[in-house]
Amino acid sequence: MLFRPDHRDFRLIGYYSGKVIFGVGLAMLIPLVMAVLLGERNESYAFALGVGLAVSAGRAAELFLYTRHPLSTSHGLAIVAASWLLAPVFAAVPLLLSGHYVSYLDAYFESMSGFATIGLTLVNDLDHLARSMNLWRHLMQFLGGQGIVVVVLTILASAGGRIGALYTGEGREEKILPNVVRTARFIWRVAVGYFLIGSLLLWLAVWSAGLPAFTALYHAMNLFMAAFDTGGFATQSASVGFYHSPLVEAVLLPIMVAGAASFALHYQLWQRRGGELYRNIETRTLALSITGLLIITVVGLARTATFVDLAPLFRHGFFQIVSAHTTTGLATVPGRLYVTDWGVLAPAMIVSAMALGGMAGSTAGGIKAIRVGLIVKGLRRDIRKVLLPEDAVVVETFHSTTKRILRNEQVRAAATILLLWLVLYLAGGLVGLFYGYDLQLSLFESTAAASSGGLSVGVVRPDLEWPLKVLYIAQMVIGRLEFVAVFALAGYLVAIVRGEV
């Protein structure tokens, strides 16, 4: 039976959503300081306004909606969905005030794309965008990649263990450590650790590519956030192609892969359990998938004679496939060329790579390697059952941190989510067709938005029809939260209207 929510339900959702908005307000202090230091006057006012609005909303929620009532799972899911819809409202304010966005909807799109680490952008004249504003775009990816709720868990730890229910809503299933707050802090340690190492390596690479030292450091930090958080925003409109540097690309590749690896795997590696790398079902699935898609991409590009020599073919093909598969969205090639110069096979593989995505519990989006791996294992078990005598007991196992027995429920759950993903991709593609975009373009962009792949063939642009912008925003948030949290929020809305007393 569906009950109508009572005042405690609303208080809980408002109270914790307020905490997240407060966290976003605090995060805006970083670009605010940068704007002040660089003398970007109007941008500093824009960020000050953003901070003022978000902190006011957050503190008002704390003041008027304070509650000690415990959270249930449905609360957690609804809070996560509400927070993800509300946080970009505040984050979009400075973006709109930059003067580089057509409308508030575009700025909201950009914020959602940033937090959900999608990488699709509606910014105009990126090359002249203020540095503080560009940093904010990348910082949103860093916050969103770790999970905004995780940010709240660590910064506002007074909420403590009671907010464990929020953790699962953000597309994270496994608790790496017994305590949720400790898990969240471990995720931050990993992110900051990689940030220091990755930014340093990228700084050296970008510096050697010819940028002045300070500018190179700025680019390196932004690039790191875009790559590790599988976000895909870039400091320059030409993306990674701007640097004309195989070294920069070579440094970015392992960072993107690290971003697509689950934090559980990072924990195993930090515990010096290197064997997990080749035993884990997800790493195996990802390795096989990348290899397979790369081979087909190479064949496709060879057929179109886009590349005459093998080295450039491999360089650009590999980078694009890894960027797509990790759902990062950084590119060494202008997006238009996927349509005009890459034939049909290679772009199809890019779409497939984006659709499959990275590992569960990582910053990457898409269907996720664990689900693909489990479905393949389930299929193998069924085939073995058919081939073996009827009374034979067939047991399939998989390795994910420990060796586990494959259960029917796991395969069924994976297949259900896989189906939902396919519906999400196709629905976006269908609406694109309705607006007159051909199948290749509309499916490419729909998959990029939903999976957080972020590569673009040019459909997402400032004069895109507004219903499509709204659709892509919806795809972004549904994909990032992996359906359940959004369904829970929708359930609350239905309960308000149709619930029993």
Next chain:
Amino acid sequence: MSDVRTRPVARGRVLLASLLIVGGLAGIVTLAELLRHPLPDTAPGGPPADEPAGDPRAEVTCDEPVPREGQERSDEDAASASRQFVRSNELYDCPQQFDGRRVRYRGEVVGAILRRADGAWVQLNDDVYADALGPLPAHRDFRGGNAGVGVFVSHQVADAIEAIGGPGERGDILEISGVFHRVDPATAEVAIIRSSEASVSAAGEPLVDPALADRRAAAILFLLLAAGLTVAERIVARRR
């Protein structure tokens, strides 16, 4: 939902609260819209207002350059015969047709000059922001958006560039003549031009962005509100 049920909130109150939240969000949007740069929607010197931006649905035709009097025209001839500048969108729409051909191209130097042993890479952006309109946020005409083309120039040309487009700076406009490559045979870079002739046709300049007093006032007001609410919340929290 809560396990121990209390009386649910009346639908009328939910509706009222929802309207308040929507009103608050609409207020934020309206405030942000009001505090944007006070500029016209179109800028003087820009393309006509009804001229659309690059639409991927538009049919692209990639015509071969027309030979002169039925003769095959060499790439060198094509350069001298064509006084038209090619646009980056044309190069990306028809890379096979332009591959290995000499083209003339013009755009704003943006980002940085990336020096190499035998020359330097520059990114030349040729959208409306690079041309008559100038960079954002000096106007509200948003029909630019391409990424330009990477061009390899000699050290002498790189030395002649004084202003690089970026935050607060409009870059020099560079006119070049060179060969377009889908894939550069020397560096494997994609869709670039190797320039043989280049000159700065217009000097860049710093961009002036006057301080917006209304935005400053609103920022101060809301920071004060945030500070007030924070203090109030702390006081109430201590009493709980």
